[in-house]
Amino acid sequence: MARIKKANAIFGRYPCCDLLNRALRFLLDGKTELAKDDIVLAIYKANGYFYEDVAERLGVEPKEYI
Numbered sequence: 001m002a003r004i005k006k007a008n009a010i011f012g013r014y015p016c017c018d019l020l021n022r023a024l025r026f027l028l029d030g031k032t033e034l035a036k037d038d039i040v041l042a043i044y045k046a047n048g049y050f051y052e053d054v055a056e057r058l059g060v061e062p063k064e065y066i
Contacts, residue, residue, distance in 0.1 A: 016042045 019042035026035035040058060043050065050060055 015045045020043065 019038045023035040023038040023042070026032070026038065032060075036058075042059070050058065054060075
């Protein structure tokens, strides 16, 4: 059964949950690069941050983490 987004759902939760669920699906299917892309996008959408060592491994600009 598909989940339906409620009209009054918190905006930040909606795209991040979708992206992270997609990432989990990609991981379960062995598609690690696609999973990584969706996880990074979820962090951006949540106005989040990257740990310095993770940012370096991902090739993210230094200004994008705290």
